[in-house]
Amino acid sequence: MKNQFRIAIVAAATFALTACAGGTAATNTDDGDPVTGGSLTWGVSVEPVCYNPQRSGQQNSFPIIRNFAESLVGKDADGEYTPWLADSWEISDDGLTYDLKLREGVTFTDGTVFDAEAVKTNLDFVADPANATAAGTGLTNFAGATVVDANTIELKLETPDAAFLDTLASITTAILSPASLALEGNDLCAANADLVGTGPFILSDYQAGQEISFVANEDYDSAPGYAAHTGRAYLDEVTYRFLPEATVRTGALSSNQVDIIEGVQVTDTALFDDQPGYVYETGPSTGTAFSLNINTRIAPADDVRVRQALRDGFDLDALVENQYLGTVQRAFSSIGPDSPFFDADLVDSWGDDVDGANELLDEAGWTDRDGEGFRTKDGERLTIVVGYPEPYIRDQRDVLLQGVQAQLKENIGLNLDVQSITSAQFTDELAKATWSVYPNTLPTSDPSILFRSIFGSEGFLYAKAPEFALDDLIAQSRATSVASERKAAFDEIQQTVVDDARYIPLYHPVYTVASTDLVHGISFEPTLNSPSSSYDLWTSK
Amino acid sequence: MAIALQQTSTRPKTGVLPWRRILTRLASGALVLWAAVTIAFFTLQAIPGDIADILAGEQTYPGLKEAISAEWGLDRSVFEQYLAFLGRLLSGDLGTSYVQRQPVADVLAAQVWSTVELAVVAGIVGAVLAVVLAVVSIGRSRVVRSAMSTLELVFTSVPTFWVGILLLMVFSFQWRLFPVAGANGWQSLVLPVVTLALPTAGFLAQVIRESMERTLTEPFIVTVRARGVAESLVLLRHALGHALLPVMTLVGGVIGGLLGGAVITETVFGRPGIGTITLGAVTGKDIPVVMAVVLFAALIYVVVSTVLDILYTIVDPRLRAQR
Numbered sequence: 001m002k003n004q005f006r007i008a009i010v011a012a013a014t015f016a017l018t019a020c021a022g023g024t025a026a027t028n029t030d031d032g033d034p035v036t037g038g039s040l041t042w043g044v045s046v047e048p049v050c051y052n053p054q055r056s057g058q059q060n061s062f063p064i065i066r067n068f069a070e071s072l073v074g075k076d077a078d079g080e081y082t083p084w085l086a087d088s089w090e091i092s093d094d095g096l097t098y099d100l101k102l103r104e105g106v107t108f109t110d111g112t113v114f115d116a117e118a119v120k121t122n123l124d125f126v127a128d129p130a131n132a133t134a135a136g137t138g139l140t141n142f143a144g145a146t147v148v149d150a151n152t153i154e155l156k157l158e159t160p161d162a163a164f165l166d167t168l169a170s171i172t173t174a175i176l177s178p179a180s181l182a183l184e185g186n187d188l189c190a191a192n193a194d195l196v197g198t199g200p201f202i203l204s205d206y207q208a209g210q211e212i213s214f215v216a217n218e219d220y221d222s223a224p225g226y227a228a229h230t231g232r233a234y235l236d237e238v239t240y241r242f243l244p245e246a247t248v249r250t251g252a253l254s255s256n257q258v259d260i261i262e263g264v265q266v267t268d269t270a271l272f273d274d275q276p277g278y279v280y281e282t283g284p285s286t287g288t289a290f291s292l293n294i295n296t297r298i299a300p301a302d303d304v305r306v307r308q309a310l311r312d313g314f315d316l317d318a319l320v321e322n323q324y325l326g327t328v329q330r331a332f333s334s335i336g337p338d339s340p341f342f343d344a345d346l347v348d349s350w351g352d353d354v355d356g357a358n359e360l361l362d363e364a365g366w367t368d369r370d371g372e373g374f375r376t377k378d379g380e381r382l383t384i385v386v387g388y389p390e391p392y393i394r395d396q397r398d399v400l401l402q403g404v405q406a407q408l409k410e411n412i413g414l415n416l417d418v419q420s421i422t423s424a425q426f427t428d429e430l431a432k433a434t435w436s437v438y439p440n441t442l443p444t445s446d447p448s449i450l451f452r453s454i455f456g457s458e459g460f461l462y463a464k465a466p467e468f469a470l471d472d473l474i475a476q477s478r479a480t481s482v483a484s485e486r487k488a489a490f491d492e493i494q495q496t497v498v499d500d501a502r503y504i505p506l507y508h509p510v511y512t513v514a515s516t517d518l519v520h521g522i523s524f525e526p527t528l529n530s531p532s533s534s535y536d537l538w539t540s541k
Numbered sequence: 542m543a544i545a546l547q548q549t550s551t552r553p554k555t556g557v558l559p560w561r562r563i564l565t566r567l568a569s570g571a572l573v574l575w576a577a578v579t580i581a582f583f584t585l586q587a588i589p590g591d592i593a594d595i596l597a598g599e600q601t602y603p604g605l606k607e608a609i610s611a612e613w614g615l616d617r618s619v620f621e622q623y624l625a626f627l628g629r630l631l632s633g634d635l636g637t638s639y640v641q642r643q644p645v646a647d648v649l650a651a652q653v654w655s656t657v658e659l660a661v662v663a664g665i666v667g668a669v670l671a672v673v674l675a676v677v678s679i680g681r682s683r684v685v686r687s688a689m690s691t692l693e694l695v696f697t698s699v700p701t702f703w704v705g706i707l708l709l710m711v712f713s714f715q716w717r718l719f720p721v722a723g724a725n726g727w728q729s730l731v732l733p734v735v736t737l738a739l740p741t742a743g744f745l746a747q748v749i750r751e752s753m754e755r756t757l758t759e760p761f762i763v764t765v766r767a768r769g770v771a772e773s774l775v776l777l778r779h780a781l782g783h784a785l786l787p788v789m790t791l792v793g794g795v796i797g798g799l800l801g802g803a804v805i806t807e808t809v810f811g812r813p814g815i816g817t818i819t820l821g822a823v824t825g826k827d828i829p830v831v832m833a834v835v836l837f838a839a840l841i842y843v844v845v846s847t848v849l850d851i852l853y854t855i856v857d858p859r860l861r862a863q864r
Contacts, residue, residue: 049640049821129604132597132612140602187642209813210649243721243811247706251714252721424826427594458602 010045034229034538040519041238042534043249045263047209047242050189053174053197054126054133059443059530062171063262064240066525066533067214068109068199069174072100072119073165074224075527077284079340081165082225085114085175085198095160095481102151106222108177110196116153120145121178123155138167138449140458162481168447169527198222200233200535213239214534227536228521234538253278253514259517259539260522262531266324266396272514279517282327282510283524283531285336285442289505290397292386293461295452296468296502298436300377305364307501309357310384310414315409316351320507323400327512331505333494334451336529341447341487343494350498356410361412375413383415386437389426395509401439404506430460441509444529447490448478455497470496559854566850570843577839578832582626585828586619592826594638615641626832635836636829640821645833647819653837656814659806662801663734667741667795674746676776679753690750696743701802705736705809721810733810737802741795748791752784759783786857793845800838 048061053069055063072103073089074082086100106114126135127142133326141164143156157164167173177196188195191206200223201214216233223230241258243249246265252258254271264272264280273280292310300306320330329337332346361367366375366382375382388398405416416437429435438461442450453459457469470493477489497503511530513522521536593609610616612626629636635645678689712732713721720729756762757780765779766772804816815834821831 047817052640055642083669129602130608132608136602136605189642190647207813208648209807209817210653210811241811245706245809245811248709248721248809248811251709255714255717255721257713257721422588424588429589431591432596 007154007528011510020490030541033233034234034521035167036232036234036538037236038234038539038541039239040260040534040537041258042238043243043252043258043261044240044248045244050187051191051195051212052176052188052517053171054122054135054176055187055189056172057134059528060262062528063531063533064212064527065174066171066397066528067201067238068203069171069176069197070199070224071169071171071527072102072220074167074364075169076226076228077526079286079526081169084169085119085222086168089165091481095162096157096511098155098157098164099148100153100155102153103222104151106198107198107219108179108198109202109217110177110179112177112196114175114198115150116147117150118178119153119175120147121181123173124173125181126173131173133172135170135172138163138170138172138445153244154206160481161421162478162486163446163448166449166527168239170445171528201238201535203483204237209240211239211244213237218383223535226526228523229536232537234521238537253516259541260513260537262511262513264512264514266327269325269327269512276515277517279519279522280512280514281476281522281524283529284338284526285337285508285510285529286339286526287330287529288440288450288454289331289336290439290441290507290509291331291334292465292504292506293438293440294384294502294504295436295438295461296500297433297465300366300382301436303364304500305360306366306382306384306414306535308417309360309364309412310408311355311357311498311501312351312360312505313412313414314352314404315406316506319400319403319407320374323396323403324507328507328510331507332498334497334503334505335447335490335494336444336508339444339447340483341490343491345491346494357412366413366486369413373413374409381415381527382413383417383439386416386418386439387421387426387429387435388418388439390420390421392440393420397439400506412497417489425450430463433463433465435461443528447493448474448486451477451490453510454503455493471492534537559851563847563851564853566847570847573843574836574839577835578627578630581832581835582623582828583619585826585831588826591615591829592639592828604740630836635833638822638827638830640827640830645778648830649815649833649837652813652815652818655812656800656803657806657817659730659733659737659812660796660803660813662730663737663802664741664795664799666734667738667799668745670738670742671745671749672781675749675753676781679750679757679776679780690747693743695745696739697747699740701736701740701805702809704739705733705806708732708736709809721752729810729812733806733812736809737799738807740802741798744798745788745791745795748788749781752787753780755782756783789852789856792849793842796841796845800841810841 001226017478032483041301044060046058046060048056048058048064050056051061051065053065056065070085072084072086074084076082085103085106087103088101090099102116102119108114112118123142123145125131126133127139129136141157141159141161143158146154148154176188180194180196183194184296191203191212197205200217202217203212204215205213214237216236218232220232221230243252246263246268249263250265250268250271253261269280272278294301294307296302317330320328321389332349333343336340361375366377368376370376370381386401398418401418405418408414408416426428426435442453451470451474454461455470456462456474457464457466457471462469473489475494477493480486498505512523515522515530518539518541520538520540523536524530525532592613593606593615596609597605614622631650637643638645638648641648674689674693678686709721709732712718719731760776762779765775803814804820806812807814807816815837818830819834821827822834
């Protein structure tokens with residue numbers, strides 16, 4: 001990504017020079033030092049419903065929340081853990097004890113001192129099921145915290161957990177002011193002065209349905225190890241304006257009403273990518289692919305041959321290319337290609353094998369055809385329903401599925417019935433385990449946690465159905481912290497789910513950002529894949 | 542008007558306001574509100590999906606669902622929940638949003654004025670525009686009239702969403718006259734108001750023109766003209782005044798249209814308002830918020846129809862005799 005950014009900068013600088021046409025000194029400060037001061041306005045696609053990092057489940061809320069909420073551990077672009085609110089840590093040989101040295105001299109923006117006691121209060125709070133936080137999911141192994149001294153805390157686990165540092169790096173375990181957590185009956189979801197962290201910005205103004213603004217925290221000096229600078233944020237002020245319509249975001253940027261937008265519509269990419277005056281960037285992809293999860297318990301997809309035929313019965317490369325015009329990559333595996341655990345052996349190993357798919361269906365007994373050309377068996381049409389919960393449909397993913405549907409009908413006579421359903425209906429099907437195909441993508445996190453969600457019996461798709469789950473492999477990947485052993489377990493999971501076609505990866509979604517060339521320091525947060533907070537941003541406006 | 546004056550002088554003094562009518566309307570209004578929230582409550586219960594499951598989302602860990610159920614009182618029977626809900630309503634408590642985790646009253650109060658501002662200004666602009674369109678076109682050649690009514694038809698039938706985007710493209714992105722988003726100052730109100738006012742204007746203009754044309758054939762207009770009153774005065778004072786009476790009947794529908802259109806307009810322009818809230822609440826099965834919005838809409842309907850009813854009796858003396 002950095003390279004891409006450089007290229008964009010060079011292109012922009014070249015244009016500026018050409019425009020100057022032999023002027024003595026280029027006024028463009030692209031290569032200059034970051035400037036402190038000024039303000040920027042974002043145009044973002046989603047207005048968060050909850051601003052509490054420990055409760056929000058909305059991927060798009062996190063880039064905003066990160067401005068005031070910080071985690072104990074950071075994670076850099078290579079997947080390495082870096083200091084953040086914790087300076088260093090030691091893990092015992094049995095993997096059950098984590099000793100964290102906390103950064104000294106940090107205060108919450110309400111003046112409360114950040115210390116081991118504050119960390120304990122936070123972890124105890126999110127780990128308690130009675131508080132029903134989103135963070136609880138990662139802390140099921142957590143056995144308790146002991147304050148050693150003001151800046152040392154000892155965390156105990158019930159079983160070794162290779163994903164524990166990832167949990168500490170997650171925004172859901174961000175540390176909030178104990179004074180805020182102590183507020184009775186206050187969920188801290190509202191964007192107001194009760195919501196206090198240690199971050200580089202302080203919430204200054206919020207108008208529901210319109211925008212949220214932050215001012216710089218002048219005393220800030222606890223930047224994560226992966227940040228581009230230390231000390232206070234460059235910007236004095238940053239505003240996030242909620243513009244749910246993609247066309248409106250594009251227009252607002254091109255008419256200079258905002259400086260930077262997120263969620264660039266595919267068809268608008270050409271307006272900003274490689275265009276003078278603009279910078280266009282895409283984030284990494286380390287979460288799960290946008291994929292079809294096929295319920296192996298529901299006929300006719302309980303037959304592995306039917307699932308494999310579905311997997312190979314269409315030309316995915318062409319569909320993704322036509323739809324996204326090269327802005328995203330076609331997927332081969334369940335986790336993103338930018339993850340260190342991505343199984344490269346899967347590349348080009350499956351898909352677009354129409355003859356093979358037809359043979360499989362013949363073999364499975366779907367040999368007759370009905371009037372519309374669909375295969376039948378015992379008078380039943382070969383139909384597989386895809387229930388796509390309406391609120392999750394975005395980036396024209398439903399259109400992509402319709403493309404798959406059309407090809408499957410044409411190529412192998414399979415009726416993939418793509419339906420848009422309510423989230424309530426999906427929840428109901430989930431509870432009864434009657435969902436048939438669930439299209440989804442999970443935001444990035446440690447693959448153990450991702451796989452547990454969608455392939456494990458503690459997850460939501462195969463809840464309490466260990467006979468259909470991959471619990472052993474998932475446990476194996478989590479019990480060791482030796483990277484090669486973890487990779488072996490992850491590879492086996494990635495291959496298993498694609499081989500038996502319970503999981504058909506389609507493409508790797510990425511965050512897209514476009515800005516004017518007066519905005520600098522754009523980056524993406526590795527634990528989220530989404531744009532980072534505005535900490536490293538600066539402007540030459 | 543002379544006729545009206547004469548009538549009041551011959552009638553016994555009963556005051557201007559028909560109190561009995563008002564009281565009946567208020568009682569039936571309360572009934573409407575109760576029916577609306579009750580139907581909405583049980584309809585929402587019938588939608589598939591357990592609320593605790595929805596609130597948990599994709600999170601699963603032991604004890605989570607039970608904690609959520611206990612937190613929101615979902616472990617009680619539906620009827621108990623309904624009684625508790627009614628009890629809360631009577632004490633003026635709208636409850637707490639499941640999703641936003643804030644008191645519903647706060648959630649709505651923060652946004653409702655923005656929608657009211659938008660709807661009221663758009664309503665006024667729409668009405669004025671409608672009157673202008675109708676008065677300008679009446680009595681003109683067929684070509685002018687059909688051009689006008691085609692324009693009105695376009696106003697009413699073009700989707701709000703599309704109009705909004707089009708106005709933005711031209712006036713905000715291209716000419717940069719008005720800002721795209723926000724509720725800061727009058728500039729940011731212009732485009733949303735125009736977007737919302739156009740369909741209202743188109744719809745009302747058609748009704749007003751037709752009604753005026755009918756009024757112009759009435760015998761009293763002949764009398765007025767015979768007195769030598771200027772034609773513009775005939776149109777504006779006499780024909781328009783009478784023609785507005787049937788328009789009042791349509792005000793309820795117009796308000797419904799304005800509120801419905803506000804949902805889309807707010808989304809396109811990134812404006813705060815109850816439209817955005819409602820949309821999110823319905824998809825997330827956020828029952829307390831949906832109920833509050835239903836209550837709000839029903840309340841507006843009841844108030845408007847009551848006020849209109851009273852206005853009728855004031856404006857049209859014939860109704861008063863029928864009491």
